[in-house]
Amino acid sequence: MRLRNIPRAESVLEACKEVVKDPESLRGDWNQTFKKEQPLHIEIGMGKGQFLLTLAAKNPQINYIGIERYSSVLLRAVEKFQELEAEGKAPANIRFICMDANDLPTVFAPAEVSRIYLNFSDPWPKARHARRRLTSNEFFKLYDQVLTADGTVEFKTDNRPLFDFSVEELETSELFVLDQLSYDLHNDSTMNQGNIMTEYEAKFSSMGNPICKLIAKRR
């Protein structure tokens, strides 16, 4: 994603009460920031937010947190939320955090999260950067520290080398195992049910790229 420094980003995020400013202080107590005590699903690398905002509106029985490490990108998601708010259509069950996924265990307590979404994660194509991929076993160790016993990780991408890497990581993982997989999600009548497209998914599928999806569960 091309990044631009957007001067207003910090002030817009600061003023938005749905952006959690001190997420470590809510560790183990996330339900208190939502109106209802219910399962918590997070998306890491939410980008411009279309996926999670749509999901949150469709599923009021789930609490959602969108995580994005760049304020200039999170700004886009927050502005979308504010447009919905102006129309009286903003979901009450969504919060945003500007943070790096490496810090997940300092923000969420063990078993506090029941689903993690990873959509079109950065591929980090160089082998020496493999540990930075969000589906590397280094990251699965972090997910293990915050997910419930029946928690899942759902990953979509059109990047076949990254997808193959992710499947191979799961084959050697002591913590997670592959539960479901599709190499052509949009033509998979089972896995595509209820699919919500992300910005990247809409762009790459319109170019004819098949979308891969996997769901990993704990061993």
Ligand code: SAM
């Ligand atoms: N999920 C969106 C979609 O499918 O349209 C955006 C995909 S974009 C390629 C990946 C996003 O993940 C970027 O916005 C990037 O800043 C974010 N990201 C990458 N690594 C991250 C990390 N370690 N922690 C938090 N966000 C991260």
